[in-house]
Amino acid sequence: MNFTISEENYLKAIFHLQEKDGTVTTNALAEKLQTKPASVTDMMKKLSAKKLLNYKPYYGFSLSAEGKKIALFIVRRHRLWEYFLSEKLKFDWNEVHALAEELEHVSSKQLIDRLDQYLGFPQFDPHGDPIPDHKGKIKNVNKISLFDLPFNQMAEVLQVTNQSTEMLELLEHKNITIGTRLEVKKHFDFDHSVELKIKTTTLTISEQLAKNIFVTYEPGA
Amino acid sequence: MNFTISEENYLKAIFHLQEKDGTVTTNALAEKLQTKPASVTDMMKKLSAKKLLNYKPYYGFSLSAEGKKIALFIVRRHRLWEYFLSEKLKFDWNEVHALAEELEHVSSKQLIDRLDQYLGFPQFDPHGDPIPDHKGKIKNVNKISLFDLPFNQMAEVLQVTNQSTEMLELLEHKNITIGTRLEVKKHFDFDHSVELKIKTTTLTISEQLAKNIFVTYEPGA
DNA sequence: ATTATTTTTTAGGTTTGTCTAAATTTTAAA
DNA sequence: TTTAAAATTTAGACAAACCTAAAAAATAAT
Ligand SMILES: [Mn+2]
Ligand SMILES: [Mn+2]
Ligand SMILES: [Mn+2]
Ligand SMILES: [Mn+2]
Numbered sequence: 001m002n003f004t005i006s007e008e009n010y011l012k013a014i015f016h017l018q019e020k021d022g023t024v025t026t027n028a029l030a031e032k033l034q035t036k037p038a039s040v041t042d043m044m045k046k047l048s049a050k051k052l053l054n055y056k057p058y059y060g061f062s063l064s065a066e067g068k069k070i071a072l073f074i075v076r077r078h079r080l081w082e083y084f085l086s087e088k089l090k091f092d093w094n095e096v097h098a099l100a101e102e103l104e105h106v107s108s109k110q111l112i113d114r115l116d117q118y119l120g121f122p123q124f125d126p127h128g129d130p131i132p133d134h135k136g137k138i139k140n141v142n143k144i145s146l147f148d149l150p151f152n153q154m155a156e157v158l159q160v161t162n163q164s165t166e167m168l169e170l171l172e173h174k175n176i177t178i179g180t181r182l183e184v185k186k187h188f189d190f191d192h193s194v195e196l197k198i199k200t201t202t203l204t205i206s207e208q209l210a211k212n213i214f215v216t217y218e219p220g221a
Numbered sequence: 222m223n224f225t226i227s228e229e230n231y232l233k234a235i236f237h238l239q240e241k242d243g244t245v246t247t248n249a250l251a252e253k254l255q256t257k258p259a260s261v262t263d264m265m266k267k268l269s270a271k272k273l274l275n276y277k278p279y280y281g282f283s284l285s286a287e288g289k290k291i292a293l294f295i296v297r298r299h300r301l302w303e304y305f306l307s308e309k310l311k312f313d314w315n316e317v318h319a320l321a322e323e324l325e326h327v328s329s330k331q332l333i334d335r336l337d338q339y340l341g342f343p344q345f346d347p348h349g350d351p352i353p354d355h356k357g358k359i360k361n362v363n364k365i366s367l368f369d370l371p372f373n374q375m376a377e378v379l380q381v382t383n384q385s386t387e388m389l390e391l392l393e394h395k396n397i398t399i400g401t402r403l404e405v406k407k408h409f410d411f412d413h414s415v416e417l418k419i420k421t422t423t424l425t426i427s428e429q430l431a432k433n434i435f436v437t438y439e440p441g442a
Numbered sequence: 443a444t445t446a447t448t449t450t451t452t453a454g455g456t457t458t459g460t461c462t463a464a465a466t467t468t469t470a471a472a
Numbered sequence: 473t474t475t476a477a478a479a480t481t482t483a484g485a486c487a488a489a490c491c492t493a494a495a496a497a498a499t500a501a502t
Binding site: 085088089090091099102103105106108111114115118 | 306309310311312320323324327329332335336339
């Protein structure tokens with residue numbers, strides 16, 4: 001099966017909305033793809049005719065098993081290119097997405113598998129999102145917001161949800177990056193700010209920042 | 222200016238035909254792009270309206286200065302990706318072209334300039350074709366077919382024009398690759414085969430093979 | 443339970459890039 | 473120099489992916 005760039009963009013967008021909100025509406029999809037609801041309906045008919053979507057007019061739609069499988073491969077391509085752009089070409093976090101949005105449509109499976117190998121089979125993209133493997137499978141990692149991390153629990157920064165330049169600047173200044181190991185010492189009741197310990201250094205970050213940082217940990221450690 | 226994938230493919234194809242044959246015909250272009258002459262004429266009108274082409278109906282067409290400039294940037298992207306695929310992802314010579322045909326349409330100038338830097342500003346693609354620099358300029362190297370190389374003149378293999386698997390196999394067996402330094406010792410009148418010396422080894426190759434290998438040399442050396 | 447609002451779909455058009463078949467123009471042959 | 477052949481362009485259609493405006497269905501508000 002080969003899909004157009006448009007079909008691929010729709011499949012991926014539906015996948016992401018499904019993941020985030022559980023459900024997808026015509027308007028939400030139109031919004032996400034910067035297009036009009038009428039165009040979305042057109043495409044839903046097309047994708048549904050190709051059995052990539054379960055679709056009942058006025059009832060809504062969701063990816064079929066086949067549709068989800070394809071979406072996962074597009075996500076794989078997107079995230080591997082993001083990793084390449086960030087790791088090898090030294091682009092900033094906030095620059096890689098737009099470029100990957102184009103590169104993801106070069107669909108040779110062999111190309112992507114070789115790229116994966118060349119990059120050393122990375123597990124996460126520069127935003128900390130998991131990269132599906134060559135079978136399209138996403139490894140399940142239990143991640144938790146830094147704000148919800150239990151006290152004195154050593155954890156590792158996995159993902160940063162907000163990717164603005166402003167946030168990047170702040171993280172850089174605080175010396176927090178993906179892979180950083182840290183623990184939460186306490187919460188301040190007044191403004192809910194969070195006290196962290198990184199190695200031997202103690203510092204405080206805002207609630208807002210803490211809620212945008214996701215970490216992973218083994219409850220034993 | 223931003224161009225569609227189709228427009229880019231046409232511009233590049235016209236550029237190549239111009240280089241090779243000096244002139245381009247509607248039929249030749251249709252042949253090269255696997256499309257129909259009528260479709261070519263349609264596109265010629267479009268590109269000519271965009272001032273990328275000098276076009277007089279029935280008289281023929283050629284790239285304008287602007288059109289040539291754009292074509293050179295597409296060629297740059299194509300060849301840099303080919304180099305990447307070959308050098309970093311270890312694809313064979315004959316596999317890289319098809320993949321680069323898609324990658325070349327990701328048109329971010331910044332991406333390509335960073336890729337160029339990452340690759341160490343390569344001068345030639347895996348087929349020995351020159352890579353235009355970030356200004357779109359092709360460095361002029363005087364190259365000559367191995368068949369036409371003067372006797373006893375040390376030269377370096379630059380380019381292989383036929384890129385079939387069969388030829389690759391033969392070259393590999395003869396230990397000839399891009400960068401190989403060699404000289405021609407004599408031509409045999411019977412079948413026009415060519416005797417070469419590579420380091421201390423002497424070997425013979427066919428006229429057909431010699432005519433597909435291009436070399437460069439400094440007449441002094 | 444009506445009425446009003448929002449969401450979604452349909453109807454009818456546009457642009458891009460393609461096609462086939464027919465008409466033109468140029469080039470080659472008789 | 474007519475006639476035949478080849479090359480090129482035009483005419484008219486079609487699919488993909490959009491759009492706007494109007495209709496239909498589902499939801500929310502009185
Ligand atoms: Mn995309
Ligand atoms: Mn990402
Ligand atoms: Mn191409
Ligand atoms: Mn090449």
